[in-house]
Amino acid sequence: MTETIVTNETFIRLACFLSVFTAIVLWEIGSPRRKRAVSRWLRWPSNLGIVVFNTLLVRILIPTAAVGLALIVEAQNWGLLNQFVAPGWVTIVLAMLILDFAIYLQHIMFHAVPLFWRMHRMHHADLDFDVTTGARFHPIEILLSMGIKLMVVAALGPPVVAVVMFEVLLNASSMFNHGNVRVPLSLDRVLRWLVVTPDMHRVHHSILPNETNSNFGFNLAWWDRLFGTYRAQPVAGHDEMTIGIEGFSEPRELRLDRMLAQPFRGAVGSYPITRDGSYD
Numbered sequence: 001m002t003e004t005i006v007t008n009e010t011f012i013r014l015a016c017f018l019s020v021f022t023a024i025v026l027w028e029i030g031s032p033r034r035k036r037a038v039s040r041w042l043r044w045p046s047n048l049g050i051v052v053f054n055t056l057l058v059r060i061l062i063p064t065a066a067v068g069l070a071l072i073v074e075a076q077n078w079g080l081l082n083q084f085v086a087p088g089w090v091t092i093v094l095a096m097l098i099l100d101f102a103i104y105l106q107h108i109m110f111h112a113v114p115l116f117w118r119m120h121r122m123h124h125a126d127l128d129f130d131v132t133t134g135a136r137f138h139p140i141e142i143l144l145s146m147g148i149k150l151m152v153v154a155a156l157g158p159p160v161v162a163v164v165m166f167e168v169l170l171n172a173s174s175m176f177n178h179g180n181v182r183v184p185l186s187l188d189r190v191l192r193w194l195v196v197t198p199d200m201h202r203v204h205h206s207i208l209p210n211e212t213n214s215n216f217g218f219n220l221a222w223w224d225r226l227f228g229t230y231r232a233q234p235v236a237g238h239d240e241m242t243i244g245i246e247g248f249s250e251p252r253e254l255r256l257d258r259m260l261a262q263p264f265r266g267a268v269g270s271y272p273i274t275r276d277g278s279y280d
Contacts (some may be wrong), residue, residue, distance in 0.1 A: 079157015
């Protein structure tokens, strides 16, 4: 089974990406949560262009990525999880939980360290919020994230199946929780005890720093509640809140060249947690 998954990893991930992306787009068209602030024609070429660029970059620079390293670690019996005897399903679940927690901590770090925030703010500088925002990340951030993920995989020693499942789930959940989709409020209140919903994550994309620095989870919603970074709703409400980052609100900032150059332009501002006292 492991050999089959590894052999078909690229196909599995691409098929899941396209399936979830298509489903969310259709959902956005049929039942949008907010009125669109900026045309798709202005945003999508650059947002999707950065996805293609990042995918090629990772495949060229780190062809084995997390799954390849997981194979090596598993074969050598390295890592924390390989030092204990437990049923396979227990190891898989535990590995996915730890990987998700690592992503939560990484996300906070990218908001706390001004240098890392410069890379991460491109994700927040989108002038609207929809499924493509969930894949809009600066190439340098993608490489930094991959480096961190590789270190976690090396230290943890997760099963290869768990790594593939986590990668697929992370991509799918990122598209879902960035979707401009309407989830019934009664269902949203229940879901956000387990997973990050679009209404929960949209708060994180508010232009207000104290709202930007909340709701860091990408998949599981537990971490924000456990560690005090949870914020239920935006002050202005979902319909009236402003999406984006101060200083990057002009339509020209949606161009791919300006997105790529953004980390090297402008001041850090008051967004990093360590600078503005967001939790005061």
